[in-house]
Amino acid sequence: MEKYEVVKDLGAGSFGVTKLLKNKHTKELVVMKFIERGPKVDSNVGREIIDHRLLQHPTVVLGATHLGIAMEYAAGGELFDKICNYGRFHEDAV
Ligand SMILES: Nc1ncnc2c1ncn2[C@@H]1O[C@H](COP(=O)(O)OP(=O)(O)OP(=O)(O)O)[C@@H](O)[C@H]1O
Numbered sequence: 001m002e003k004y005e006v007v008k009d010l011g012a013g014s015f016g017v018t019k020l021l022k023n024k025h026t027k028e029l030v031v032m033k034f035i036e037r038g039p040k041v042d043s044n045v046g047r048e049i050i051d052h053r054l055l056q057h058p059t060v061v062l063g064a065t066h067l068g069i070a071m072e073y074a075a076g077g078e079l080f081d082k083i084c085n086y087g088r089f090h091e092d093a094v
Helices: 043-055 079-093
Strands: 004-012 016-023 029-036 059-062 066-071
Touching: 004 029, 043 066
Parallel strands: none
Antiparallel strands: 004 016, 016 029, 029 066, 059 066
16 A cells, blocks of 8 residues: 555545545556445445446455455546436436
8 A cells, every 4th residue: 555645535435435546656546445344344345346346356455454445536526416417407308
């Protein structure tokens, strides 16, 4: 993890916090979801890892205190907002 610097916190979900990281050398952006090791790592987390594997093979990092799931950065904003705006656009068109 020393290769990366935190750009910003993206948000927090039921399991942990998600941060945007930048590789200090290549400048590549990556998203990492940090889940504290312990009881929170349950079958729901397992399902999330399987879901990510179906989309794109994730890098799962096991640290001393946290489980990390690395993802591609989706920079286009919130999917929820896009779906709501899509619905509004189609209502207006009718
Ligand atoms: N790959 C990503 N690229 C860009 N933003 C992301 C990415 N993954 C998560 N985020 C942002 O981080 C926030 C928190 O994500 P996280 O996966 O921790 O929780 P969630 O999916 O919103 O909630 P829950 O885990 O409770 O279903 C998201 O709402 C989203 O705004």
